[in-house]
Amino acid sequence: MNDKNLVVKGQNSWKEMRQFALTNLKQSGMGKRENEERIIEESQYLIDVFELSKAFDTTQPVSYAVSNIICSFVYGNRFDYDDQNFRSAVDQAKKNTQLMGSPSLHQLMKGSFANRKKMTELIKGLQETLNPQMCRGFVDCFLVRKTQLEASGNMNSHYYEDNLLVSVVNLFTAGTDTTSSTLRYGLLLMAKYPEIQDQVQVELASVVGSRQVRVEDRKNLPYTDAVIHEIQRFANVTPVLVHCASRDVTFQGYFIKKGTPVAILLSSALQDEDEWEKAYTFNPGHFLDKEGNFRKRDAFLPFSTGSRSCVGEGLAKMELFLFFTSLLQHFCFTPPPGVTEDELDLTAVVGFALSPSPHELCAISRSDKD
Numbered sequence: 001m002n003d004k005n006l007v008v009k010g011q012n013s014w015k016e017m018r019q020f021a022l023t024n025l026k027q028s029g030m031g032k033r034e035n036e037e038r039i040i041e042e043s044q045y046l047i048d049v050f051e052l053s054k055a056f057d058t059t060q061p062v063s064y065a066v067s068n069i070i071c072s073f074v075y076g077n078r079f080d081y082d083d084q085n086f087r088s089a090v091d092q093a094k095k096n097t098q099l100m101g102s103p104s105l106h107q108l109m110k111g112s113f114a115n116r117k118k119m120t121e122l123i124k125g126l127q128e129t130l131n132p133q134m135c136r137g138f139v140d141c142f143l144v145r146k147t148q149l150e151a152s153g154n155m156n157s158h159y160y161e162d163n164l165l166v167s168v169v170n171l172f173t174a175g176t177d178t179t180s181s182t183l184r185y186g187l188l189l190m191a192k193y194p195e196i197q198d199q200v201q202v203e204l205a206s207v208v209g210s211r212q213v214r215v216e217d218r219k220n221l222p223y224t225d226a227v228i229h230e231i232q233r234f235a236n237v238t239p240v241l242v243h244c245a246s247r248d249v250t251f252q253g254y255f256i257k258k259g260t261p262v263a264i265l266l267s268s269a270l271q272d273e274d275e276w277e278k279a280y281t282f283n284p285g286h287f288l289d290k291e292g293n294f295r296k297r298d299a300f301l302p303f304s305t306g307s308r309s310c311v312g313e314g315l316a317k318m319e320l321f322l323f324f325t326s327l328l329q330h331f332c333f334t335p336p337p338g339v340t341e342d343e344l345d346l347t348a349v350v351g352f353a354l355s356p357s358p359h360e361l362c363a364i365s366r367s368d369k370d
């Protein structure tokens with residue numbers, strides 16, 4: 001590649017790749033039926049794992065389930081939880097997100113390199129079996145677009161192999177740990193506050209009964225909806241984002257020169273004491289009006305806002321709702337034997353995304369309980 005190509009390819013690459021990912025997420029059914037089916041199917045695999053467990057650390061099963069939703073979108077298929085390559089890729093990605101919050105650059109580089117190698121191999125496998133008439137996922141769509149552009153003589157587009165790899169790595173990094181840490185916080189909070197867990201289960205039983213929860217049930221489950229929003233607000237998994245000012249700007253009297261790195265603190269909205277009645281307490285009432293109806297809040301910005309906001313917001317919301325409700329229909333989450341609810345620690349481990357400190361939970365099957 002010559003210097004001129006490098007310059008042209010760098011320009012607007014992020015915009016084009018963001019748009020391409022969004023279009024593909026929409027076409028693959030983000031917020032729609034197809035993703036709903038995938039998540040429901042994956043919930044069942046997760047329920048099967050929880051059924052077999054006594055006291056257990058939620059990290060691996062929840063990360064594998066959530067990662068499989070991204071795998072289905074990116075590659076077109078899910079992986080078994082005992083597939084060693086899959087396990088090590090997800091475990092390594094989790095380690096990498098934690099290393100991003102530590103000074104251990106060498107370990108992070110090593111881990112990122114190992115995962116890039118695995119993803120390069122997966123992409124190669126898809127390239128070898130590509131059928132342009134039947135795209136299995138994001139990678140296939142990207143490769144087809146690349147081939148079409150090259151066939152029309154455009155050898156200088158944003159659709160080149162390094163950009164494909166970076167897009168795949170970004171989707172995994174952005175989509176796995178954020179969602180799985182939020183869901184794990186949700187289960188931990190239910191074990192810590194059993195009266196809130198009970199209320200969710202009572203609402204689910206009276207509105208949905210024992211059938212599978214569907215996305216369309218959400219509007220009839222105001223308490224459950226409020227609990228899930230409060231989990232996201234409380235978990236605050238991406239408290240700090242860093243971007244560069246895209247132009248000279250004066251903000252609240254301060255001049256910020258184009259290119260200056262700017263830290264955006266989502267915590268300043270999610271934990272704003274002027275906005276939330278109990279900013280540092282887990283309180284589903286933040287999202288309920290006096291009559292018990294769900295109420296939206298302007299300061300609820302876990303996906304950020306504006307042109308760099310989360311590409312996967314619709315998918316993440318669907319995952320949180322379906323995984324959480326399906327699990328609560330089947331299980332009561334409790335502290336492990338010998339640990340009290342008060343002793344469950346809500347402190348976060350710092351990394352690129354915040355996640356709960358290491359802990360174990362019991363998932364008691366509700367059919368055993370009755």
Ligand code: HEM
Pocket residue numbers: 018021070170171174175176178179182237238241242302303304307308309310311312313315316
């Ligand atoms: C609870 C789950 C999630 C949370 C809290 C979350 C939060 C965020 C936030 C705050 C940003 C903005 C980052 C920034 O400004 O630098 C972001 C960006 C992004 N998210 Fe998510 N996210 C979640 C799930 C997902 C999922 C499931 C996907 C996968 C499709 C995803 C893909 C992305 C991508 C690709 C970006 C970068 C967008 C860009 O740079 O233009 N996220 N996310």
